[in-house]
Amino acid sequence: MPEAVAVADRATSQTSPTSPDRATLLEIYRRTVLINRTDERFRQLLMTGKLQIVYYPVRGQEVLSAAMMTALKPDDYLVTTYRGVHDQLAKGIPSKLLWAECAGRSTGTCKGKGGPMHITHPETGVMVTTGVVGSGLPIANGLALASQNRGDGKVTVVSFGDGATNIGAFHEAMNMAQLWKLPVIFLCQNNLFGEHTAYAAHTSVPSIVDRAASYGMKGVKTDGNDPVAMYETAKAAVDRARAGEGPTLIEAMTFRMLGHLFGADFSYVPKELTEAGIANDPVPRFRNRLLEMQVTESELAALEAKVEAEIDEAVEFALASPFPDVSELRIDVVKQELAA
């Protein structure tokens, strides 16, 4: 059974200084729905052949990302991975630009030259998306180092999976960040699998967060599927980083409800785990919770309709956009071509 399921829902009536208020919760929900529907739409288009890309589903991981990014300011930095659509949307990349980039169009964030695994959009703080497991952590340190030197008050978040914590770069980066008290947050999205390998078969400690202690770093394990718990954890880490108190390792427990990539085998996941994960689906659970908090059905439906319209428009825009001109091959390799 995933630990995320075992962690009980926390009451929204809690009043810690980091608790989300009603407007914040609704904003987290909006981002959750945007991620959820976008992910669904990607899979639809892939299924019908309208889009042919390698896609890493984020189904099941919507809430943790929405809550984390809502705790940030728009100009804070984010470094994420190939499984990053949730992070990128939550951080604010406009749907149209994201869709166009994923479809390889010239109107995309990166003129179609990055693609789904390499999304960059500095305007919303998305500085790097990397396809190399674990390599974002050292880069996040550098972004945070720049903020520290400049005193610009920005915080950097770097997302990665549980599998990534076994890469050397994770350990080098954790040590360096704590040594230099960098304003960086290491966000481990523990979805219990690294590709096809289950957590216990790839990691020597019961919890990723245990590893923070090796670096003298603050580590917090939280239920990433609980918007309140996740937001509180995220906000506390952001506040610490902004106050110059250094990095935090967050282990956000979640569950990847689909295969490693779209269309991939999923049979290696024990049936009970999948069933528990589905029963614990964070998106309807969040919705019900809002209804219990006297948010009205029509308020939520309006919000959801708006999100759907945004995605409709984005998909249409992306598919109608032209592919980049072949001349783009030689552009942006370096600032200017020096010699052939």
Place this chain on the structure above:
Amino acid sequence: MSTQDQTMTAPAPAPAKVAKISFVEGLHMALDEAMGADENVIALGEDVGDAQGGGVFKITKGLSTKYGVNRVRATPISEQAIIGAAVGAALVGMRPVAEIMLMNFVTVAMDQIVNHAAKLRFMSGGQTHVPLVIRTTTGVGVGFGGQHSDMLEAWFAHVPGLKVVMASNPADAYGLLHSAIEDDDPVILIENILCYGIQGPAPTPGYRVPLGKAAITREGTDVSIISYGKAVLDALAVAERLAAEGVSVEVVDLRTIAPFDEATVLASVGKTGRAVIVHEAVKAYGTGAEMSSRIHEELFGQLHAPVQRVGGTYSPVPFSPALEKAWIHSQDQITAAVRRTLDWKKPR
């Protein structure tokens, strides 16, 4: 075609009392001046702070005292984290100069260099770029053996997005490092340990060596020797030796290995009709192969002889002094290669 101008020529032959500096001083001066001029320039690497002795080779000596330990960061032994931090800082407009203590240790940081520094400008569609300098040192002849002596420039020259430079004298070291720091793309500056003590004419302040431009270090008419780094000194010695026999050798110091100054090289070889390429790195699959191929592609009909290459032996760098000396190119080998081009008889 003359490709020489003020900035491109090697420092003029020293007049009677010209100030001299060492290679180390040239690098130090450039870094110091760049840090003084722009607070976005930061240095990071193992032992680079004054508390750690100012760097293993003293290039950064005094800088952490002058600019503070935030700008001159002595790092843990974490090559991936060093280059990664430099990449991240560069993405938001800083100009990090990262030191990798010895070139073999770039192997540890290859992901950051090849997958990130080199590609982020392209993959982001030009939204971000990485104005990063990686300084690293290496060299055959120090007795370091297999894991501390490799010249790995061909690896980096093969990756689009990276610039690779190597100086042969103190003024160029100064001018190239300045240009590398001012460049908006990642640059790898390779320093030969055996060059550090070399004395040469001091550069005038503001002296720059543009990236991508070679220098004609010695003019000649019979054969061109194309080289870079410490091997240029061997090329010059051979040119001197052959001049006594009436052979006129032109020496081209590439200074930037990638992108290589094809125009200058082709102009020189077009004039002499003969080319010998000399580098310290293993000859097989080296940068000489690329240059040789380009010369053949462009000048096939004009060549008086096939292009010759001289480089390191296809084996790990050995420890024993006797073997190490045999591993690296010798002036005799270069001389022999020049003679081969002079004596070449076209097969009929």
